[in-house]
Amino acid sequence: MRLSSKHLTLIVMAALIAAAPFFFPSGYYFRVGALIFVNALAVTGIVILTGYAGQISLGHAGFAGIGGYACALAPVHLGLHPALAVVLGAVISAVLAFLVGRPILRLKGYYLGVASLGFGILVAMVLNNERGLTKGPDGIEVPDLGLRAVLKGWGLDLSNGEFWYAFTGICLVIGAWIALNLFNSPTGRALRALHGSEVAAGTVGIDVARVKLQAFVISAVYASVAGSLTALQNKFITPDIAGFMHSVEMVTMAVLGGVGSVPGAILGAGILTLLPQVLTVFAEYEQLILGLVMMLVMIFLREGLVPSILRKFRGRGE
Amino acid sequence: MSLLQIERLGIAFGGLRAVHDVSFSVEPGEIVSVIGPNGAGKTTLFNMISGVYRPGSGRVRLKGEDVTGMEPFRLAARGMSRTFQNLQIFQNMTVLENAMAGFHLQERGPVLADLLNLPSSRRRTRMAEEGARELLTRVGLERAADREAGNLSYGSLKRLEIARALAMKPAVLLLDEPAAGCNAVETEEIDHLIAEVAGSGVAILLVEHDMKMVMRISNHIVVLDHGEKIAEGPPEAVSRNPAVIAAYLGTEAADADS
Numbered sequence: 001m002r003l004s005s006k007h008l009t010l011i012v013m014a015a016l017i018a019a020a021p022f023f024f025p026s027g028y029y030f031r032v033g034a035l036i037f038v039n040a041l042a043v044t045g046i047v048i049l050t051g052y053a054g055q056i057s058l059g060h061a062g063f064a065g066i067g068g069y070a071c072a073l074a075p076v077h078l079g080l081h082p083a084l085a086v087v088l089g090a091v092i093s094a095v096l097a098f099l100v101g102r103p104i105l106r107l108k109g110y111y112l113g114v115a116s117l118g119f120g121i122l123v124a125m126v127l128n129n130e131r132g133l134t135k136g137p138d139g140i141e142v143p144d145l146g147l148r149a150v151l152k153g154w155g156l157d158l159s160n161g162e163f164w165y166a167f168t169g170i171c172l173v174i175g176a177w178i179a180l181n182l183f184n185s186p187t188g189r190a191l192r193a194l195h196g197s198e199v200a201a202g203t204v205g206i207d208v209a210r211v212k213l214q215a216f217v218i219s220a221v222y223a224s225v226a227g228s229l230t231a232l233q234n235k236f237i238t239p240d241i242a243g244f245m246h247s248v249e250m251v252t253m254a255v256l257g258g259v260g261s262v263p264g265a266i267l268g269a270g271i272l273t274l275l276p277q278v279l280t281v282f283a284e285y286e287q288l289i290l291g292l293v294m295m296l297v298m299i300f301l302r303e304g305l306v307p308s309i310l311r312k313f314r315g316r317g318e
Numbered sequence: 319m320s321l322l323q324i325e326r327l328g329i330a331f332g333g334l335r336a337v338h339d340v341s342f343s344v345e346p347g348e349i350v351s352v353i354g355p356n357g358a359g360k361t362t363l364f365n366m367i368s369g370v371y372r373p374g375s376g377r378v379r380l381k382g383e384d385v386t387g388m389e390p391f392r393l394a395a396r397g398m399s400r401t402f403q404n405l406q407i408f409q410n411m412t413v414l415e416n417a418m419a420g421f422h423l424q425e426r427g428p429v430l431a432d433l434l435n436l437p438s439s440r441r442r443t444r445m446a447e448e449g450a451r452e453l454l455t456r457v458g459l460e461r462a463a464d465r466e467a468g469n470l471s472y473g474s475l476k477r478l479e480i481a482r483a484l485a486m487k488p489a490v491l492l493l494d495e496p497a498a499g500c501n502a503v504e505t506e507e508i509d510h511l512i513a514e515v516a517g518s519g520v521a522i523l524l525v526e527h528d529m530k531m532v533m534r535i536s537n538h539i540v541v542l543d544h545g546e547k548i549a550e551g552p553p554e555a556v557s558r559n560p561a562v563i564a565a566y567l568g569t570e571a572a573d574a575d576s
Contacts, residue, residue, distance in 0.1 A: 178433050185432035185439050186425040186446065189411070193419040196408030203368070203406075204486060205394035205423040214429050260410075 006180040009263055013176060017169040021162075030161030032277050037168035038229045040269035041175045043253045044262055045222025048179055050251070051260035052188060053215040054195030055105075056113040058247050059120025063093040063220040064227030065127055065242025069134060071231040072142045082145045086228040090221045097220035098213065105212040108198065112216070120247050127239035139238030142231045164233045171229060172266070175222060179262050182218075191215050223250070245287065252290045256297050258304025267306055319382045321346050321521045322398075322490045327366055327376035328545075336362045337545045339376070342538075344490065344521045349512065351524040351532045354542035355565060360525045361403060363542065364494055367523070368400045369393050380490065395423055397489035401479045403498060403525075407467050414463040416478055417450035420485025424449075453481040457511060473504030480511060490521045497528045509535060533557060541565065 020033060042064060049055050070089025074080040080088060096119075104115045127134050134140055148163045158166065182188040190211045194201040198208050231237040240246065249272065257268025272293070276283040301308045320343035328338045337359040344350045352360050366373045372387035379385065380396055388396075408416050418425070425446040431439040454460045457477040462470060470478065476496055483491055496512065497505040505528060513535055516522050526532050532539065532553070539556040541549040543565040549556055556562055 177435075181435035181439075182433055184443065185435070186422065186427060186442050187429050187432040189415060189419050189446075190422055190426065192411055192415070193408045193422070196410045197406040199370070199390075200402070200406035200408065200482075201419075202390035203394055203400050204420050204482060205391050206419075207391050218429075218433070 006177075006184070009180060010173060010177055013263070013266070014173050017173070021165065027159065027161050030159070030165040032274065034161070034164040034168045034233060035277075036266075036270045036273045037165075037172040038226050038233070039250075039253060039273050040266040041168070041172050041229070042223045042226035042250050043257075043265040043269045044172075044175050044179050045219035045226075046250050046254040047259060047262055047265045048182060048191075048222070049215050049219035050254060051258075051265075052183065052195065053191040053212055055212055055215060056110060056251070057116040057216070057219070058113050058244070058251065059116035059118070059123075060219065060223040060250050061242050061244070061246035062116075062120035062123035063097065063223035064230070064246065065123045065239065066093045066096070067224030067227030068142075068231035068237045068241045069127060069140075070224075071228045072140045072237050073133065075143045082143050082232060083147075086225060086232075089228050090224045093220045093224035094217050097217045101213045101216040105216065106209045112212075117244070117247075120242065120244060124239055124242040124244070127242055134239070137239055139236055142235050142237055144235065145232045168229055168233070171225070175225075176262050176266070183262075187211065187214065245290075248290060252294050255304060256293055258306040258308070261304065261306045264304050264306030268304065320344060320379075321381060322367075322523065323377075323379040323382075324363075324367065325377040325379065327363065327373050327378065329362060329366055329371060329374040335545050337366065337542075340540075340542065340545075340547045341376075342540045342547070342550060344523055344538075346489070346521050347516055347519045348537045349516045349522045349524060349535055350538045350540065351526060351536040352540045352542060353526070353529070353532055358542040358565075359545040360542055361494060362545075364400070364492060364523075364525055368398065368492055394486060394488075397487075398492065399483040399486050399488035399490070400492035401476075401483055401494060401496060403494040405472075405475050405479060407475050407479060409466075409468040411467055412463070413454065413459060413465050413467050413470065413478060414447070414450055416467050417453050417481050417485055418443075418446040420453075420482035421446035421449055423486055449485060450481075453485055454478075456484075457481045458507070473500045473507065476500060476504070476508060477511065480508070480515075484515065484520075488520060490523065491515065492523045494525050495527060496524070497526060497531055505531060 046060065049057055067089035070092065071082055071085045074085035074088050075082050100115060100119050104111050128137050148158060151158060190206045194206060194208045194211060201208050227241055230241060253268040253272050254265050256271060258264025276286060282289055297304060322344040324340060324342050327340045329336055340363060352363060354360055365371045367378055369388050369390040377384055377386050380398060385393060385396060408419060425442040427438060427442050451460065451463065454463055457480060459474060459478060462474065467478065480496065496508050500508060509531055512522060536553055539551065539553055540547060541556060541562050548561045548565055549559045
């Protein structure tokens with residue numbers, strides 16, 4: 001069988017994730033790696049929505065918040081296992097994305113950006129103010145996923161950092177596999193077609209509003225699962241996860257790496273997650289730097305890092 | 319019952335009657351051309367038939383069914399496809415993928431199967447790819463299949479757009495100036511392609527400025543002037559019709575009057 005670019009991408013990804021720990025100077029980097037993978041997972045959802053379908057969301061952190069708080073609240077109030085809480089969060093996010101997206105995506109233009117912005121702010125407000133349930137801005141504890149203990153029972157004794165590094169890494173590879181499957185599928189072609197020309201998409205029978213909604217719901221599930229993983233890994237969560245800055249972060253990561261490309265999304269997430277960890281000055285001026293990155297990419301690398309680099313390679317090869 | 323029936327179609331933009339009371343019909347395998355001086359309302363008529371504009375009055379019937387003002391994607395499912403005067407190509411996709419997108423109605427399926435790359439999804443993709451390659455061969459683009467669509471020449475893009483429209487096996491194909499901006503060789507290629515498509519039983523409705531082409535390939539011509547139908551008939555009759563000659567030669571005089 002010929003090795004497709006999809007398989008190549010996945011193999012390279014898995015190899016990098018497996019090999020990177022050999023170069024870690026300290027155990028702390030397992031945690032940094034896991035942070036990168038979780039962010040990359042959320043950004044993969046943005047690639048589907050923005051890169052494939054050409055729609056902008058400025059409120060995806062809202063879905064991350066729902067996924068995160070589902071893991072904090074469902075085990076306590078509903079007695080659900082944390083793993084099922086992840087599923088519950090994803091279902092709630094999907095339903096809300098459907099309800100928000102359905103009326104909005106019938107309109108042409110950038111209404112989704114504005115509507116999703118409002119949605120994200122709303123979720124953050126609820127999480128901040130419903131103190132009785134969410135304990136407000138101070139955050140809330142999240143129960144343990146319990147999988148590490150199970151693995152230990154099977155004789156696989158991982159440190160907390162190692163476990164989350166491996167677990168989120170596997171989740172990211174699965175997420176990338178799904179996104180790459182979609183790219184070359186009938187639905188993926190419909191999404192990319194409407195990105196290219198909505199008018200022409202209509203004439204070949206594509207129900208533009210419907211497939212846009214599908215992309216929005218899928219990307220919301222990605223953000224929700226990423227939010228759940230963040231909460232479970234930290235065993236704690238604050239409403240910041242649903243904040244506007246987090247939404248902007250996701251979009252910036254996608255745009256930096258290349259919004260149409262799954263490896264690009266992962267690279268973008270890697271760079272912007274790593275910078276504040278290694279250079280404290282970045283952590284202090286994060287908002288400034290996100291804005292600067294966004295501007296520079298738009299001016300000099302409109303396709304983002306990965307597609308621009310690939311183009312250079314291909315250009316030389318021919 | 320005709321395949322496509324246009325009944326007293328009309329639309330006004332802010333009091334200006336862009337198209338008024340236009341009726342005609344198209345049969346399977348027939349090439350019907352709509353001609354007229356600039357601003358006669360040809361493209362407006364086209365946009366009403368293809369669902370881009372909702373007509374102010376009148377009816378459009380497809381296979382006897384009333385489809386007036388129906389959205390383009392619903393018309394597509396009922397067998398109507400179109401191309402555009404100012405090319406609407408999916409520039410972000412390859413030539414092959416553009417043609418495959420034309421198979422959307424046949425290749426679409428459950429999203430979950432697409433996300434998980436289930437065998438059913440792969441089968442649908444394979445079906446679309448085979449069909450698309452066949453169509454690209456038919457329009458002479460098989461060797462450009464893996465190129466990015468944006469890099470093709472203008473004439474090739476015109477043919478790609480027709481191939482994409484044919485992918486859905488339409489009963490009616492609306493072609494909006496398929497030869498506009500093409501050189502003589504490209505025009506001839508498109509000319510042959512249209513005749514061949516009509517030969518396979520597809521009803522073709524054409525808007526075209528190239529009079530030689532229109533006279534050569536049309537079975538039936540509808541002439542519009544100032545939004546109204548002023549003549550209709552086979553090419554020879556229309557080209558001798560005094561009202562048509564006046565409309566074409568008299569445009570300058572009419573413009574000077576107004």
